[in-house]
Amino acid sequence: MTQETPAPTSELPRRERELLALLRQWAKDNKRSAHTRTQIPLEAVLKAFQTIRNRNPEGHFEPTVLSDVLEVLEQHGLIKGFQERTPDQVSLPVKIWLLPEKRPVRAEEPMPRWQHELNWLAREWQRATPKQRATYTALNLWRKSDPDLFAVPIRERALEIFGTFGSETDFPMPEKTFDELKSGPLFSDPDRLDEIIRTFRPPPPLLTETFPLKEADGRYRRVGTGDVLLVVENATTWWSLVECLPEQHRLGYVAWGLGSTFRASVRAITAEHRVSEIRYFGDLDLSGVRIPLKASHTASQLGLPAVRPTEVLYEALLGLGRPRIAKEAPADAAEAAKLASWLPAQHRADTMNLLVQGRRLAQEWVGYRYLTRNTDWYTDIR
Structure with a gap:
């Protein structure tokens, strides 16, 4: 027997439309799939119905x-009542079936006109998944934009490509796109991908409980004899900053903050490290500002220097970055003002706007290419 195609909900009267929405919400709250039929007891139906305003004028x-x-x-083919009914004056089904919602039909995406180095992707288009197609399309737009092909770390390039040419729906964390894509003819071949998008893969810093007093395998290391500790939230930016340090600077160490871990690891700083200043550079989002603020509070309790922002690096981030929707919910104005107060005065208004809008700037926007070609940021470390 062929099931009748459900009518669009827009064709329903208001009361029926609202009850249907409440029944679907009940199914969702009870972890039922919208695409399979769901059994709902009469008590739940009655409770939902009684919440509808002006249901019986x-x-x-x-x-x-x-x-x-x-x-x-x-x-309308949206529910089906059980044959068993209540013995009341007006008999109602003891349960109903909430019938599956119609799956949205995905429009067939036309194949783009390929940049000449990507022509071979035409052979892969038909078998590609929706995620792969979105990625191929963004890569193609990037290559056709005549980009600067100066080789950079892969996360910085991912942010450049998908943070500029990809949608926020397809690429909510654009800098991590290649971390997650591992299948298909392009993404399963790291060497080929690196050649096409002109990238390399710097190793992450080694993890250690204390700040080393001498070079540790060339990554998580002491970088000079200075008295300033620079903490960087993410590993890729840590590498880019270390590689681009000028010959003369006040840094003693550059440390990978490892996200929120810095709140605790600040306790590892001792007198022997001879640190008189702690500077920080991270993402501009709720957690990215909370981390140094809380670490600074811990440092003060321990008699250590306060954690201060790297003023010019944050200025560069605000100038270069393209905001994206953050994972965290937007902050209210009071919380945003409190967090933004950690930053220099000239950056607080822009930061507050980001936080109350629930958006973020990934620090990888201030990447290897920028750090190699500019010297303004040196003032943060001298």
């Missing part, structure tokens, strides 16, 4: 009103 016998509403929904 004529003052009719309410079970009769509900019976009529359920009949309309069944006629």
Whole structure:
């Protein structure tokens, strides 16, 4: 027997439309798939119906009103009542089936005109997944934009490509795109991918409980004899900063903050490290500002220097970055003002706007190419 195609909900009267929405919400709250039929007991149906405003303006016998509403929904192919019914004056089904929502039909995406180095992707288009197609499309737009092909770390390039040419829906964390894509003819071949997008893969810093007093395998290391500790939230930016340090600077160490771990690891700083200043550079989002603020509070309790922002690096981030939707919910104005107060005065308004809008700037926007070609940021370390 062929099931009748459900009518669009926009064709339903208001009361029926609202009850249907409440039933679907009940199914969602009870972790039922929207694409399989869901059994809902009459008690839940009654409870949902009773929350509808102006559900019975004529003052009719309410079970009769509900019976009529359920009949309309069944006629539209949206629910089906059980044959077993209540023994009441107006008999109602003891349960209903909430029928599956129609799956949205994904429009077939036209194949783009390829940049000449990407022509071979035409052979892969038909078998590509939606995620792969979105990625191929963004890569193609990037290559056709005549980009600067100066080789950079892969996360910085991912942010440049998908933070500029990819949608926020497809690429919510654009800098991590290649961390997650591992299948297909392009993404399963790291060497080929690096050649096409002109990238390399710097090793992450080694993890250690204390700040080393001498070079540790060339990564997580002491970088000079200075008295300044620079903490960087993410590993790629840590590498880029270390590689681009000028010959003369006040840094003693550059440390990978490892996200929120810095709140605790600041306790590892001792007198022997001879640190008189602690500077920080991270993402501009709720957690990215909370981390140094809380670490600074811990440092003060331990008699250590306060954690201060790297003023010019944050200025560069605000100038170069393209905001994206953050994972965290937007902050209210009071919380945003409190967090932004950690930053220099000239950066607080822009930061507050980001936080209350629930958006973020990934620090990888201030990447290897920028750090290699500019010297303004040196003032943060001298």
